[in-house]
Amino acid sequence: MGFAENRGTYWRGRYKIAPGNYGTVQDENGKTKRFKTKRAAEKAANVAEEKAAEEAARPPAAPEPERMTFGEYASAWYEDQDLAASTMQNYRRHIEEHLLPEFEDVYLDEITKGAVDAWERRERERDYAPSSIKTWRGTLHLILADAVDAGLHDSNPASRRRGRGKRAGRSRNRSREKVITTGLGILLIAERTALLSGRDDEFVGVVLKGYTGMRWGEIVGLEAEFIRPASVRVEWQLYELDSGEMHRCPPKDDSYRTLDTPPFLARLLAGQVVRAGTKPCECHGLRYLFSGHGAANGAARRPGAKLVDVARAAGVSTGTVSNVLNRPHAVAPDTRSRVEKAIADLGYIRYWPSGENAAHWRRNGFATWLFHPATTGWYPKKAPEEARPVPLLAEPWPGIPARGRGAAGRAEAHWLPIQRGLTPHGLRHTHKTLMDGFGTPPKLKDERMGHEDGSVQARYSHITPEMRSRLMDDLTAEWDAALEARRRMSPGSPVGVLDTLLRGGQ
Template identity: 35%
Template sequence: MDPRTSMTVTEWVNVWFPSLDLELSTLDNYRYYIEVHILPRFGDWELRALEQVPEEIVKWERQLPVSRGTAREARSTFTNLLNDAIPRYLSLNPAARRRGKGRKGQRRIEEAERNEKSWASPLQALLLAERCALLSGRDADFVMMSTAAYTGMRWSELLGLSSSHIRPGQLKVAWKLYELNGRFYRGRPKDGSIRPIDSPPFLDDLLSRVKPARCHCKGTGTWCSGGEYLFLGSDGSHFRRSNYAVRLFRPAADGWYPKNGKRPAMPVLVDVGDGFPGTPVPPWPAAEPGVRFTPPTGRGHVRLVTMGDGRARCAVCQRTQLLRVDDTVIAHDGHGGRCAGGGQQPGEDVPLACWAPLVTGITPHGLRHGHQPMMDNAGVHYVLQAERMGHEVPGMRGTYAHPTQEMRDALVAALQRLWEQALAARARLASRSPVRVLDELLEPYRER
């Protein structure tokens, strides 16, 4: 009997999947697409039967109750799974997409969507880094976002950066930290792209301002077992991509806190009493035109804003407290002890504003995309661009072409120039910043 007539998709998965030697994150993605989407529909099908009705796979992809991108990835996984069954169990791959089939317009739309990436200019990247630092209250976030924008490093490579790989004029990308199911594993960069990254003077200065710390991981084997890293959260833990996006990156880029569980999307309100760009205050719901606004109560109360209900901000400790009948602030708990209130009149309301969007839809990976046009505009040689981004130069060109010191010097000078131009543009918006490290960098522009 021909063995191809009796092998089912489930049986083939049980043979194929254990033989894979891929990144843990890739295996986890494959497992998801196989268990959630492929096997429920085709698990009992014989492989040979799929060859007879490839249109069933097309219909399955279209009918998946997920986004178009997820459906495409599910089919791509199915294609990879069946590829290795050729020629032993299949004569062709019924999941492979046929070139030239389908609506031309739709294919062009999908291609345009894939090519359309949000990326940031040097000034936008600087403002984005400033906002992230304001939201977190930490200078390290300004340095991390600036490093991402001016090196093109991947998110996992940023997390894996340690002080031992930093020296004047150069970073070495040797490791990455990738998040998987709430844990972090340490591995080599994507596609083995270990590489040097030339660092301009301003970036050397920024990185020297961040104090390395040890994480609290207790993993074994490939999992992070604890080590010294440059970019960690305030509690000594690694940044989780989704959490960082919700708390810092999306509000900084969009000017809105994204919807999170039952909490609706909310605008980022800032205290502009001390000038641009304002200091973020706890989020409030968005006001709707024509609808009377009712301030929130309980958790999430904006304590620096007068509520109009017998409360006001104390001019001594800056906390919102109850008022006496004569409109003076009563004694209360303040910073580090008891505040008498001083018998003073309450402080004025905080002047509030909303952040406008910077680059809607950008992601941390979008900072990597923005680094490419920086190099293109500066005329950086292709072979040095490829090395810096961790890409492989194909063919003989990649075999014999090598970056020269002259190329590296020109790149460093160009990046330094772009940074100084962005700083000058930021100084024209306002000569001070609530972010300490940026405020120090703006000092020469104030003197001018």
């Protein structure tokens, strides 16, 4: 409690600040305030003491956060993440190739919703797919949300308010429905991919994907030891990183599962195990069911700096280095300069493919040079070449791809398209659609696709041996009908494994 102190000609107010520590009431100039009466001094002292107590009880004010540019924060944010290698690779690509060129030197608290929307419009003007732009904006939203939590921004300018904009916009940006095919389509595409590669492996791989719905990485990473007499066990996948490394990791969402295989597929897989041999791959030391169809990248055995070394020296991803080499206009000038300096300092020289086959299929190579030509009958546009039909020697049917110099001039025929727009992933959609047509129970469909239904109905549903047997019968009937339809087109095939099947062999 405050008190008054007599100073002879005036009174001053005194109040307790802390044990053994007292203060004096002061005026606005910081000088001792003089009171004429004792009562006035006591009253002012009490007010000052209450104010001092309130200030002492108040928590200390948080220090003002240091301002950071988006580039500084994004770099620190990325280093703090501990996610799957594929996710880290995708985040890095989004940041370096699409976010840093726009926001790298902008302070976080100066990024506005208008700036984000303007960036998105410019990305659309560059003809990027709406789904890709949505993904990049999602990464930006995630980074800025963490910046808000850190007190570096008042709100998230990358957020979208629900229900804003024209209703037509939602349908305009909707992705196309996935293209699928039939059982006969699977067989014909498998035959053509094998003709393009010159071996049976691709025939078995495409049929396996169409009749099990396995993901691409699960097929590439399928080890021979997981092929059983009537099933395939999904334990691992191989995920292709920007560095070219085939990263061995668990299947997506930990969807470990055993897939029943109908007898015809079990026999094809048993034959493929024999063709695959016993030699393990050099990268993992494991026996895989399938190997690459094209020339191996000899960069790993070539002396000197590699692409990944340039990326590390410049502090960027290998995808960014590739862009500097192939599309320099798509890279921010500062980043491009760092990469070019690293290339010069390290003496990096671009690799030339070797004559050996790669240890594993590569997603882009398989889709571009085997699957796309097989489904459409055309090789895609690839600078400096324009899109062109696959040149064929007409006999034996369905034609043998002509190869070497002057192949187009020696062509006697071209393939008609089987299913334009179909992708390797479309075979997974095809398998699910086939099961829908069979009336397969949802629980069994989810098991084969590696999906999980958390509903109450799914919890009370169970798979019986009869359900599994019925699905195997349905898949066998679909295959037999496709094989018979193919036999009516021609009784034989240049593809050895299919020729055996068409002529009645097992």
